[in-house]
Amino acid sequence: MKLFVVDASVAVKWFIPEEHSDVAELLLDENFDLAVPRLFFSEFGNILWKKFTRNELSHEDVVDAARGLRSAMLTPVADEWLLDAAIALACELRHPVYDCMYLALADSLETAVVTADQKFANKVADPARVVFVTDFLKA
Template identity: 40%
Template sequence: MTTFVVDASAVIKWVIQETGTSEALSLLGDNALIAPDLILVECANTLWKKVRRRELSAVEAHFGARLIEGSDLQLREMLPILNASLELAIELDHPAYDCIYLALALKENLRFVTADESLVRKLRQSADKRFRDAAISLSELA
């Protein structure tokens, strides 16, 4: 069993059919998955946006939220890693809400899975060795 930190861009694909859904669903097999509790709000916001754009009905959005709630995703409080995520955001010039996943991965000595290809590229091009292998793109799981 492998343990990964997963971000909202990966988890939302469990409930919304789009590019990367099959790779995201493959994570649910023999892996332990953890995320900062911020992920719930990020996923809810994505579902709301889909309803607003009429890509999902409210019923479908609520069903998706319940599926995420019922998953085996292990949540971690974000307060203990808040300052670390801010440090990373400043250092990488990248939004703190993305860096909180990186902060958790670094704290737990794990890799994190994301659908954010630009973040993966940024980390791999970093001069800081800690970042180069920190993230795995969903497309790499294909």
């Protein structure tokens, strides 16, 4: 099985129809192992909350997506030990620490982050470390 770290921008696409949702859903195939830092869950919830406040989702949609996430086969990884590496990456890349937590985890697992955040993928500019969701099958 192929291991990836997935970020919350990808996971939201599993439950909320958006651009590239069809490709993101392929990650739920049993041929992939998906690891996430514990930070993932609060970030996932925050994305749903933002969509709710912008009237893009109903309360029911938010609750359904949060419940649906529980059925996704994710391996949560304690992330407090990633903080030093994430801060170093954030300073090097001039990119937010919370995104760099995913990268620090992926680096430690010797795999790539799959993201729907094009800015993050472009910033790292190394598909062996961060791959945009539409390209993960090539990784």
